[in-house]
Amino acid sequence: MTSNIPQRRLGKDGPLVPAMSFGLMMFAGVYGAAPDDEGKYKILDRALELGATLWDTADLYGDCEKTVGEWFTRTGKRKEIFLATKFGFVKGDPNYATRSDAELLSPPRPQGMYDIGQSSGLSNLSNKTPIEETMRAMVELQKEGKIHHIGLSNLSANSLRRAVKIAPVAAVQLDYSLFTLDIETAKTKHLLATCRELGVPVIAYSPLGRGLLTSTFAATEPIEIGDLRGKLLPRFQGENVTKNQKLAQEFAKFAAKKGCTPSQLALAWLLKQGDDIIPTPGTKNVQLSDEEEKEIRAWAERADVGGAPIPERLEFGLYVDTVEEK
Numbered sequence: 530m531t532s533n534i535p536q537r538r539l540g541k542d543g544p545l546v547p548a549m550s551f552g553l554m555m556f557a558g559v560y561g562a563a564p565d566d567e568g569k570y571k572i573l574d575r576a577l578e579l580g581a582t583l584w585d586t587a588d589l590y591g592d593c594e595k596t597v598g599e600w601f602t603r604t605g606k607r608k609e610i611f612l613a614t615k616f617g618f619v620k621g622d623p624n625y626a627t628r629s630d631a632e633l634l635s636p637p638r639p640q641g642m643y644d645i646g647q648s649s650g651l652s653n654l655s656n657k658t659p660i661e662e663t664m665r666a667m668v669e670l671q672k673e674g675k676i677h678h679i680g681l682s683n684l685s686a687n688s689l690r691r692a693v694k695i696a697p698v699a700a701v702q703l704d705y706s707l708f709t710l711d712i713e714t715a716k717t718k719h720l721l722a723t724c725r726e727l728g729v730p731v732i733a734y735s736p737l738g739r740g741l742l743t744s745t746f747a748a749t750e751p752i753e754i755g756d757l758r759g760k761l762l763p764r765f766q767g768e769n770v771t772k773n774q775k776l777a778q779e780f781a782k783f784a785a786k787k788g789c790t791p792s793q794l795a796l797a798w799l800l801k802q803g804d805d806i807i808p809t810p811g812t813k814n815v816q817l818s819d820e821e822e823k824e825i826r827a828w829a830e831r832a833d834v835g836g837a838p839i840p841e842r843l844e845f846g847l848y849v850d851t852v853e854e855k
Contacts, residue, residue: 534580537804539699541728543678546611548800550732550809551581557591558757566596573600577609585702585732585809587615613732615682615702656845659854660688664695671696680732685850686723698729704847705733705806707780707795707829708741708764709838717848725805733799735838736808739764742795744784747777763836772835779832783825787817798825 536545556563564572573596576584586593594614601607667679678699681692692698701724703712712721712731724731739758740746758765764773777791784794794817799808801822817825839847 537730537807539678539730540697543697543699544611546583546807547581548804548807549581549796550583550585550613550807551576552734552809553584553586553593553597554590556593556596557589563591566599569596570600570603573597574604577604577606582609583611583613583807585613585615585734589615613680613700656849656851658851660684660692660851661695661854663851664692668696682734683847683849685848686718686720688849688851689720689723689727689729691851691854693727693729698727700730700732700807702732702734702809704735704838705731705799706736706738706742707798707825708738708776708832708834709735710829711848720848725803730805730807733806733808736799737792737795739838741773741777741834742780743777743792744781744790746774747781747791749774761840762838763840764834764838766836769835772833776832776834779828783828787821794825798822 535548537548538545556569563569573584576582584597586597588594597612601610664679667676670676671679679696680700680702681689681698682702683704684692684701689698689701703720705712705721711717712724713719721731737743739762741764763769780794781791784791787794789797796808797817799806801817837844
């Protein structure tokens with residue numbers, strides 16, 4: 530099956546990848562019950578069929594990496610997938626500890642398994658480890674053939690500037706959606722502008738606001754029992770639910786005018802922000818005029834979204850500014 534998904538380049542001289550990434554966090558049961566193994570294999574089969582071949586995973590996502598490895602063995606399709614992984618979260622730590630030192634980043638990993646390895650914020654950079662040490666450890670993984678490119682996630686503008694002095698960064702993964710515009714603002718010292726100055730593309734995670742910008746949420750359907758969003762995320766708790774559902778219903782009206790779903794419109798808006806933005810996931814069916822984009826942006830900037838994107842106790846992992854190297 531020929532894919533119509535457009536291609537975008539990772540970095541100035543990096544590989545071409547689909548402009549729409551495919552996130553595999555749902556395999557960890559974050560959004561309710563996870564599919565069984567056969568169900569996961571069918572999802573991966575369908576993703577390949579649709580041309581969604583940039584897969585985003587992490588060692589934090591349960592047995593997700595194991596499932597992907599088994600799928601490669603079953604299908605022999607490893608070369609058709611561009612696989613990104615994240616590491617750095619200390620599993621089982623009650624204080625959500627993060628590490629990005631050389632020791633943690635260098636466990637045995639399958640040779641050539643990953644196209645891009647990301648040491649990341651919530652999955653996780655540590656502000657106690659200089660970004661330079663993290664980058665040098667990842668360069669060693671490159672030399673060993675365990676990753677092909679280096680990516681980072683949830684770091685600060687300053688840390689990114691220091692990182693690229695050690696080695697090229699193929700991409701950064703950041704929270705970016707109509708309901709989370711922080712990377713455009715002074716709050717993050719204009720992190721998006723820094724990425725563009727340095728020629729580093731952004732893989733936008735949670736492009737649907739973790740489900741807020743969907744027809745399901747707009748229809749006020751209850752969150753499934755076992756869905757961690759209701760237990761963990763402020764935007765899905767208490768009075769914030771009602772407040773944000775009203776915003777979702779307002780956004781659904783924009784989508785109705787365009788003849789598409791809210792999800793499609795939210796993703797199309799992100800794609801409109803530039804060729805250096807790669808949403809996880811993405812859409813190929815909706816295109817916006819400049820005026821439509823501006824209208825939706827103005828609405829998003831006015832929107833008073835209820836609650837923070839993540840709990841306060843986890844905010845340490847966003848836009849991490851690592852210590853200076855001595």
